[in-house]
Amino acid sequence: MQNAVPKYIFWIAGSALLLLLCLLLSLAIGEMPIWPWQWWGTDPGSMEKTILSQLRLPRSLTALCIGGMLSMSGSILQGLFKNPLVEPYTLGISGGASLGVALAFLMGIAQQWGSLGIGGFAFIGAIAISLILLAYHRHRPGTNNLLLAGIMLSILCSAATTLLLSLSTPENMTQIIYWTMGSLSHSTPAQAFSLCGFAIAGLCAGILLSQRLNLMNLGEQTARHLGVNTAVLVPCLLLLTSLLTAVCVATAGIIGFVGLVVPHILRRLAGSDYRLLVPLSFIVGGIFLVLCDLLARSLVHPGQLPVGVVCGILGGGLFVYLLVKPQKKQNASA
Amino acid sequence: MLQLEHVSAAYPSGFKLQDICFETTEGRITGIIGPNGSGKSTLLKAICRDIPAQGSVKVQGKELWKMSVAERARTVAIVPQNIEKLPVPLLDFVMMGRTPFKKWHQLSYSEADRALAMEKLRQVGLAGDAEDENALKRTLDQLSGGERQLAAIARALCQEPQLLLLDEPTANLDLAHQVSVLQVVGKVVSEARADALLVIHDINLASAFCHDLLCLSCGKVAAAEKTASVLAKDLLEKVYGTGLCIGRHPLNGRPLVLPEI
Numbered sequence: 001m002q003n004a005v006p007k008y009i010f011w012i013a014g015s016a017l018l019l020l021l022c023l024l025l026s027l028a029i030g031e032m033p034i035w036p037w038q039w040w041g042t043d044p045g046s047m048e049k050t051i052l053s054q055l056r057l058p059r060s061l062t063a064l065c066i067g068g069m070l071s072m073s074g075s076i077l078q079g080l081f082k083n084p085l086v087e088p089y090t091l092g093i094s095g096g097a098s099l100g101v102a103l104a105f106l107m108g109i110a111q112q113w114g115s116l117g118i119g120g121f122a123f124i125g126a127i128a129i130s131l132i133l134l135a136y137h138r139h140r141p142g143t144n145n146l147l148l149a150g151i152m153l154s155i156l157c158s159a160a161t162t163l164l165l166s167l168s169t170p171e172n173m174t175q176i177i178y179w180t181m182g183s184l185s186h187s188t189p190a191q192a193f194s195l196c197g198f199a200i201a202g203l204c205a206g207i208l209l210s211q212r213l214n215l216m217n218l219g220e221q222t223a224r225h226l227g228v229n230t231a232v233l234v235p236c237l238l239l240l241t242s243l244l245t246a247v248c249v250a251t252a253g254i255i256g257f258v259g260l261v262v263p264h265i266l267r268r269l270a271g272s273d274y275r276l277l278v279p280l281s282f283i284v285g286g287i288f289l290v291l292c293d294l295l296a297r298s299l300v301h302p303g304q305l306p307v308g309v310v311c312g313i314l315g316g317g318l319f320v321y322l323l324v325k326p327q328k329k330q331n332a333s334a
Numbered sequence: 335m336l337q338l339e340h341v342s343a344a345y346p347s348g349f350k351l352q353d354i355c356f357e358t359t360e361g362r363i364t365g366i367i368g369p370n371g372s373g374k375s376t377l378l379k380a381i382c383r384d385i386p387a388q389g390s391v392k393v394q395g396k397e398l399w400k401m402s403v404a405e406r407a408r409t410v411a412i413v414p415q416n417i418e419k420l421p422v423p424l425l426d427f428v429m430m431g432r433t434p435f436k437k438w439h440q441l442s443y444s445e446a447d448r449a450l451a452m453e454k455l456r457q458v459g460l461a462g463d464a465e466d467e468n469a470l471k472r473t474l475d476q477l478s479g480g481e482r483q484l485a486a487i488a489r490a491l492c493q494e495p496q497l498l499l500l501d502e503p504t505a506n507l508d509l510a511h512q513v514s515v516l517q518v519v520g521k522v523v524s525e526a527r528a529d530a531l532l533v534i535h536d537i538n539l540a541s542a543f544c545h546d547l548l549c550l551s552c553g554k555v556a557a558a559e560k561t562a563s564v565l566a567k568d569l570l571e572k573v574y575g576t577g578l579c580i581g582r583h584p585l586n587g588r589p590l591v592l593p594e595i
Binding site (some may be wrong): 210224229 | 382384402403404406407408410411414418420421422430431433434436438439440442470493
């Protein structure tokens with residue numbers, strides 16, 4: 001660890017600097033180019049200031065937090081399951097959220113309560129799945145069992161959502177489908193700042209549990225032999241990642257691939273020490289989604305693309321490239 | 335001292351470990367022998383609570399199964415049969431043995447942990463007197479099978495346990511590595527005044543390195559005595575179901591077991 005400190009500082013400081021640059025770029029670029037220093041140089045009620053404070057800053061902060069939380073959740077779950085293909089979506093958490101949203105539309109709650117109803121039902125769906133997983137883990141311990149249960153639940157939720165889609169009106173169907181594409185266009189300042197608080201709390205919890213994740217990387221049984229209370233740690237990690245994912249899904253809909261691709265690439269570049277990988281995944285996940293959102297609102301004029309679509313195309317492309325590219329030997333530290 | 339009282343365990347497949355009672359003596363190595371499927375590794379799993387088991391397991395008079403996970407890890411250390419080829423640096427791997435002594439919020443190991451890990455690495459012969467950074471930076475996937483076993487023993491010693499459990503530590507190793515691993519076990523057990531319980535298939539290695547033997551057959555204790563007493567022709571032939579010759583080692587006079595072919 002002592003020898004690894006300069007490496008950690010290099011990665012964290014470098015990625016944080018890059019994140020700052022991306023945020024500035026995201027604030028500046030749009031239909032009306034605004035340089036961030038115009039914040040200080042204009043009147044309080046000016047158009048530039050309003051656009052920055054009411055539209056671009058909340059949207060960029062939302063993208064940063066959601067990207068960070070999804071990516072960190074992915075890296076934690078990949079460590080927990082010792083499987084590089086696991087992410088919040090593999091475990092059915094997003095499937096539960098989608099089912100919740102489809103139900104909200106079908107029951108008329110989305111029309112009556114708006115985004116609060118959609119978000120609430122998405123949250124209930126995601127948490128319900130994680131509670132089922134936790135109950136199953138108590139009944140039948142072992143990460144492999146948990147992963148299989150997650151995949152099965154994901155398939156079940158997907159089938160149930162399709163059933164609800166087929167039962168809904170054409171108008172509801174369009175709304176549900178648009179929601180599942182993922183979007184950050186409804187971000188508000190209040191929402192963005194509360195999301196920041198949630199993301200910081202989640203990041204702190206992730207960092208505190210990261211050393212235990214290094215031991216989980218040796219296998220659940222070995223970790224237990226080394227004094228890790230896996231009966232507590234596994235549910236804690238699952239609950240943490242479920243909460244983070246539920247908040248993301250409730251805020252912005254389905255945004256896939258961030259939790260899969262970012263930790264995967266970072267593990268190749270920076271090694272598999274979770275004390276570095278967890279905070280680094282948060283920062284780079286944030287960068288990734290901020291850039292995806294920037295592309296989503298800049299590529300098409302007028303209008304914008306759903307950020308989930310841009311994320312899927314970029315993330316999927318990167319993932320295919322990684323699969324095709326010959327692998328170099330890793331030299332990680334744990 | 336390890337005391338097992340009426341320990342039983344069962345797998346859903348039907349295999350049962352039945353009413354195991356025996357005890358070890360401090361600072362001695364006890365080998366668990368028996369044919370395949372006799373329950374040797376299952377017994378270690380039962381002791382560690384990796385499988386549900388009934389009965390009582392006491393280490394130095396304290397009930398092992400009633401301890402917290404961390405306290406149990408400070409009392410018993412396990413060297414598994416297979417150590418995964420992970421890209422984890424050797425020193426970091428060995429320092430993981432200090433986990434049961436750390437608070438949950440501590441993210442890194444202390445200088446004292448590092449010094450202890452270095453001492454244990456020297457004890458098992460994986461580090462020289464001078465700190466060789468390159469040797470310590472080697473990752474597990476760059477070590478040979480024997481070196482990985484020694485690294486796992488060093489990690490287990492970092493737990494400063496009263497009982498060391500080794501599950502077939504010589505499996506898949508060549509003769510030189512088998513001898514060096516068992517010599518290290520013998521040395522560290524006598525130095526630490528801990529007990530060691532090891533599952534071993536090679537009866538002659540067991541004869542050479544173990545003070546006592548626990549012989550299992552079909553999940554039951556067939557014999558639990560001093561090594562020379564257990565390695566008797568009638569008992570071994572009955573347990574293994576094959577004809578055997580029992581001779582004497584020409585150098586140390588210990589029993590030498592050969593198949594009757």
